[in-house]
Amino acid sequence: VTAEKGGYDHFMLKEIHEQPRAIRDTLTGRVKGGQADLSREIALSPEELREIERIHFVACGTAYHAGLVGKYVIEELVRIPVEVDVASEYRYRNPILTPRTLVVVVSQSGETADTLAALREAKKAGSRVLAITNVVGSTVAREADDVFITQAGPEIAVASTKAYTSQLIAIYLLGLYLAWIRGTRSEAELAEVVKHLEGLPELAERTLQLEGAVRLLAAEIAKKEDLFYIGRGLDYAVALEGSLKLKEITYIHSEAYTAGELKHGTLALIEEGVPVIALATQTALYDKMVSNIEEVKARGARVLGIALEGDEELHKLADEVLTIPRTLSLLTPVLTVIPLQLLAYHACVARGYDVDKPRNLAKSVTVE
């Protein structure tokens, strides 16, 4: 069993460390001449791709959080309206589906019952369905019109890690491909994003070096019962995923909030010593985040900031700061999530719970 875990104590830790490889493999063969090329994955002609009027991401759990990143990324690069839905809601809410709607179902296993039902609804309505899945030959892969296989490799731990970052890579490639075909960005701009995308495996490797520092912080977090994650823009999407990781395996109550919404309710819960994990990696939103961190600090919160390397300001404000390597703001989620995964992992170990098989949860939920 230790051999299966590649020398790591748990599958989750092994899978966290496999992310640089998973990202690299998911990119392989999908970039040509400095542009993303998904013509092998997506059979639609350039003409048909230009006719798409809206995109729906539909998924559950961690895959849903990847879809949230997808909304920001695709709207930014392609300027098509994007909706993101939890599959169990989507299938029952009579969504507006037309033949010009592209429905992207995201599912690590390709077997999640709600996601599959959503896929079937979309197909019945005549929409085009693209599956982003990790499992070749899964039901979702077989039933979708087009399939993008993430190359994360088998994921065993219930808490999803490398599947999520691989899904993000698939989403970036989709956004870049659509932007190229539809001409919403210049070739030079797209090539710049592609270049940074190809730099992510190495930066993910560097981000993993935070593990020692994260382990120490996790020992403190493990003693808490409530915790908040705050962020804006893409950092908010990552905050949701970080919060889910912690809940799933440590059973600590945590919530993720858009930092700007704090004043409309959550701020009432901030008192002396409440831990707040503040994500501040989005350059355009940085000053806004700093004010939000000041707000929680003024009420006694204990703040762990996640910032970009070279950040000076947050060090003065937060109690602790972890920094991730610099890349384009659009791409930071791939790196920002890594310390949050490690934090959940080490807090779980510190609490003595079963990392790979948390209570009440299953790796793949194949019944409704």
Ligand code: G6P
């Ligand atoms: C379960 C797993 C989660 C996963 C979700 C969706 O709840 O425990 O880790 O994110 O299902 O799974 P899928 O295979 O569709 O991505």
